[in-house]
Amino acid sequence: DIQMTQSPSSLSASVGDRVTITCRASQGISNSLAWYQQKPGKAPKLLLYAASRLESGVPSRFSGSGSGTDYTLTISSLQPEDFATYYCQQYYSTPLFGQGTKLEIK
Amino acid sequence: QLQLQESGPGLVKPSETLSLTCTVSGGSISSSSYYWGWIRQPPGKGLEWIGSIYYSGSTYYNPSLKSRVTISVDTSKNQFSLKLSSVTAADTAVYYCARDLSGYSGYEPYGYWGQGTLVTVSS
Numbered sequence: 184d185i186q187m188t189q190s191p192s193s194l195s196a197s198v199g200d201r202v203t204i205t206c207r208a209s210q211g212i213s214n215s216l217a218w219y220q221q222k223p224g225k226a227p228k229l230l231l232y233a234a235s236r237l238e239s240g241v242p243s244r245f246s247g248s249g250s251g252t253d254y255t256l257t258i259s260s261l262q263p264e265d266f267a268t269y270y271c272q273q274y275y276s277t278p279l280f281g282q283g284t285k286l287e288i289k
Numbered sequence: 290q291l292q293l294q295e296s297g298p299g300l301v302k303p304s305e306t307l308s309l310t311c312t313v314s315g316g317s318i319s320s321s322s323y324y325w326g327w328i329r330q331p332p333g334k335g336l337e338w339i340g341s342i343y344y345s346g347s348t349y350y351n352p353s354l355k356s357r358v359t360i361s362v363d364t365s366k367n368q369f370s371l372k373l374s375s376v377t378a379a380d381t382a383v384y385y386c387a388r389d390l391s392g393y394s395g396y397e398p399y400g401y402w403g404q405g406t407l408v409t410v411s412s
Binding site for chain 1 (some may be wrong): 403
């Protein structure tokens with residue numbers, strides 16, 4: 184089974200900061216990786232898929248990169264509405280989500 | 290605009306079967322080639338994929354739940370359903386229904402989600 188390790192589990196940052204969240208798979212997943220944003224009491228929202236493809240309507244400050252086993256989500260300039268929990272998800276095999284990263288205001 | 294809405298009992302007794310339905314509006318399950326899925330999230334915890342179904346009835350299940358899960362589709366009602374048998378307190382979670390991006394496989398990411406429904410397992 185593929186395992187996903189997401190880091191950090193929490194992160195404090197300020198508006199305007201650049202932040203990076205990492206997801207590592209236990210084996211190669213051929214860019215079959217998605218990123219979601221979830222706000223309290225709401226369903227997850229798809230941000231990126233295929234590691235780097237931006238979902239329609241998602242601001243361009245969100246970007247994804249990586250290959251093989253290591254992937255990153257970058258938010259280039261944090262906005263107030265970006266404070267949320269972020270999850271990666273591999274879909275190379277049985278879908279599995281990372282543990283989540285809670286992004287909080289510093 | 291595609292919308293999904295979960296419905297079903299909010300409280301289920303241990304050892305019984307959890308049953309939820311997802312009603313799709315703004316699009317037809319049978320006329321579009323997508324997979325429709327179920328994902329759950331225990332309170333304060335992360336997301337777990339349960340399984341997915343194609344409009345034709347083809348299914349994929351999470352191996353960790355496969356022995357207890359059945360997902361079915363009713364195209365005449367534009368609904369799909371989840372049944373999870375022999376529930377325990379560990380099955381307490383918010384359950385989401387969702388539609389995938391492309392219908393390419395049963396594993397694709399989900400671009401449309403319902404609002405979720407909390408199901409508590411307790412006597």
